[in-house]
Amino acid sequence: xxxxxxxxxxxxxxxxxxxxxxxxxxxxxxxxxxxxxxxxxxxxxxxxxxxxxxxxxxxxxxxxxxxxxxxxxxxxxxxxxxxxxxxxxxxxxxxxxxxxxxxxxxxxxxxxxxxxxxxxxxxxxxxxxxxxxxxxxxxxxxxxxxxxxxxxxxxxxxxxxxxxxxxxxxxxxxxxxxxxxxxxxxxxxxxxxxxxxxxxxxxxxxxxxxxxxxxxxxxxxxxxxxxxxxxxxxx
Ligand code: CO
Numbered sequence: 001x002x003x004x005x006x007x008x009x010x011x012x013x014x015x016x017x018x019x020x021x022x023x024x025x026x027x028x029x030x031x032x033x034x035x036x037x038x039x040x041x042x043x044x045x046x047x048x049x050x051x052x053x054x055x056x057x058x059x060x061x062x063x064x065x066x067x068x069x070x071x072x073x074x075x076x077x078x079x080x081x082x083x084x085x086x087x088x089x090x091x092x093x094x095x096x097x098x099x100x101x102x103x104x105x106x107x108x109x110x111x112x113x114x115x116x117x118x119x120x121x122x123x124x125x126x127x128x129x130x131x132x133x134x135x136x137x138x139x140x141x142x143x144x145x146x147x148x149x150x151x152x153x154x155x156x157x158x159x160x161x162x163x164x165x166x167x168x169x170x171x172x173x174x175x176x177x178x179x180x181x182x183x184x185x186x187x188x189x190x191x192x193x194x195x196x197x198x199x200x201x202x203x204x205x206x207x208x209x210x211x212x213x214x215x216x217x218x219x220x221x222x223x224x225x226x227x228x229x230x231x232x233x234x235x
Contacts, residue, residue: 040079043094045151048201050095053152057090057097057197059133062175070100074130074173077102085109086151087126088189090196093152101193104128105186121146122184134170134194138163139181145226147210147217148192150202157217158206159226162188 046052064070073096081089081102087109090101105126110118118124142164149157165183168190172178182190192202203211207230212221221229 040075042083043076043080045080045084045089045093045154046095048153048203050152052092052095052097053196053201054199055092055097056199057092057099059099060171062171065132065171065173065175070098071173073098073100074102078104078128084151088193089151090193092196092199099133099197101131101134101197102128103131103189103193105189124184124186126186126189130173131168131170131190131193132172132175134168134190134197136191136194137167137169139165139167145207146188147221147226148188148202149214150192152196153201153203155214157212157214158202158208159210159230160188160202160206162191162205166190168194 060070073091073094077089077091077094077100080094081087081104087105088101088103091098103126105123107125110123110125113123140163143161144164145159145161147157148160164187165181166187167179167181169177169179180190195201195205207226209231210221210226210229212229
């Protein structure tokens with residue numbers, strides 16, 4: 001390679017120099033190869049019933065986090081979540097029992113929602129970030145109930161009580177330690193994703209009588225007080 005470059009240098013004034021041409025082709029090939037390496041892929045999201053969704057995921061060590069495989073997985077999970085679209089995606093949902101989740105609540109999505117709904121849910125934009133080996137601490141007993149969904153229970157929704165505020169300690173994609181105090185909708189997203197890393201789904205925590213298809217939620221329950229849907233059977 002060294003010799004080829006030296007040869008090209010000697011002859012660089014010649015337009016049709018075959019060595020220069022070969023180098024240019026090599027550069028193009030290297031560029032394409034690099035682009036292929038960087039390319040992301042949409043992953044298949046598994047649905048309820050897949051055993052992986054019920055397993056406790058394995059924590060990662062720093063060396064693994066920095067390795068090519070996990071870095072690539074994170075890029076692929078980001079694309080998969082944005083394409084779905086969703087506000088969170090955990091590795092077990094793409095079939096991998098690893099303590100990794102991606103989260104993002106995009107400003108573009110929120111601006112199409114009624115301000116009243118955003119205020120009620122205490123929902124604000126959350127920039128894309130990765131949580132690895134998260135540890136959750138419940139800072140207060142306050143619970144709030146809202147309908148939520150899951151990409152692994154496609155087409156369904158239910159009212160789920162969740163802590164209003166939590167603290168989460170986690171590693172980011174560089175293996176750096178973070179601690180976040182979250183409240184409102186962001187706290188709900190974190191609890192939902194961290195549940196996935198411990199084999200739990202929202203159906204384990206929901207008010208069972210509120211369980212509905214998303215179509216029927218739109219037809220019958222949208223904008224109504226949640227207690228109306230969850231009233232208990234008389235016998
Ligand atoms: Co989910």
